[in-house]
Amino acid sequence: MEKIIEELDINQYLPTALDWATNIVLALVILFVGIWIAGRAYKAVVSIANRYDQLDDTLFRFFGSLVRYTILAFVGIAVLNRFGVQTASIIALLGAAGLAVGLALQGTLTNLAAGVMLLIFRPYKVNDFVDVAGNFGKVTAIDMFTTILQTFDNQQIIIPNGKIWGEQIVNHSHHAIRGVDMHFGIAYGESIDEARKVIEQVLADHPHIVKEPAPFVEVETLNNSSVDFLVRPFCEGQYYFNVLYSIPEQIKKALDAAGIEIPFPHRKVFVVNEK
Template identity: 65%
Template sequence: MKNFFNPDRLESLTSTGLGLATNVVIAIIILLVGLWVSKRVRNAIVKMGQKYQHLDETLFRFFASIVGFLIMAVVAIAVLGRFGVETTSIVAVLGAATVAVGLALQGTLSNLAAGVMLLIFRPYKVGDFIDAAGTFGNVEEIDMFTTILQTFDNQQIIIPNSKIWGEKIINHSHHPVRGVDMRFNVAYEDDVQKARDVIQKVLADHPHVKSDPAPFIEVESLSERSVEILVRPFTDGAHYFDVTYSVPEQVKAALGAAGLSTPYPQTRIIMSKD
């Protein structure tokens, strides 16, 4: 008992206890400040995405999560340092682990990088009709790793973002007014101007074909069997496919009713007796 109450020992224990208590208090303060800073920074990043409508909010939420994680990692290292833990080795281990995970997830990270680029530059948005990675459909969802399309036959197609970003992207919904190219053939013996007038009448009567800009109707080429007429009516993007699939049938019927023939491939066989 006498040794336990030794003044030197008591002083040492008191000093150790005070040092531990001080480190605990400082660690708690660092942790609380780190949580506060992390929350404020994350909220600031999210609000930045909400402030500008042309920027994707999902991307900023992702960035906010990454920044918050990095801040808390620094806080954790600082807290461990207060208790004498060698943080240099921890940082080295975390760095090596990050490299290893990065190598193991190369494909996933490439999709992530492509997703970030798609969300920043926004070549298309939800609701657009696009042709990308060999697939045509309506964009249902864009996330950090994939783009989800719905096709006209009601299939859901999930495409990795890296496949889209590295290829040509055709956004059919970007411009509100679209031109629809179609071609019709008339025989050489028929009156081309009459055919043009018939086609013009069909387009003028169609409810979804615009008069401004005016439809383009001109002879494009002369083939071996017929005169090929290029027709380009303009319509709202929402009616693009209605015009695409309804006008050809109407034009064919109108040309036939006007006495104009539509040439088709023919093979002539000449037989002779020697």
């Protein structure tokens, strides 16, 4: 009789042990398959950016990570379900924690959202010269949260993307050919036609000024003491600053050589003798 009771006791625990073993095996299978699927999904999303040059790698790596961790979250819930854990409360707790973190990181999430928009619409790219958030410089890096500029005096400026998106963005490198606006004045007694010829010759001799479109040289304003020209030569974007800072000196020397006066303010003093 005692032998029969012992056999019954052993048979009572056998199904429970078998169930636990089955759940452990299934949980491991779900875990390994889920990790494999998450890895494949990440690579699939990233490969989309690799197939198209106009798509940004950083953005698709972010999307790939988002997909991977979303899949792993569902895998974790499925594994817990195999052991009878009630996951509804865990999901609610994670949701509440996510909401609290989101409220605490509003500024960071704003920069993240702006970074996603910048990487999707690409108003500028690395090596472009831009004017953003009151700063001008060369773009050296764009990530999910910040844009990094290098200024001409070799300083690094890190700008949160939230301060860029939604504001005016001036991309000086968008077009291959750029116009360079400059102003020059001559005295009223000088010949406008002769001054124009001198200026046009300087522009024609400059190695970085293109022939098409042709430079624009016209009288813009009749000022109090001078006739002012608007001079707009065109050049490739990489030579913009070379043209901007070399042409004024060359035109000044050319006008001096041609005997054309460049006026400057004069002040007349009248002395009244009261004796």
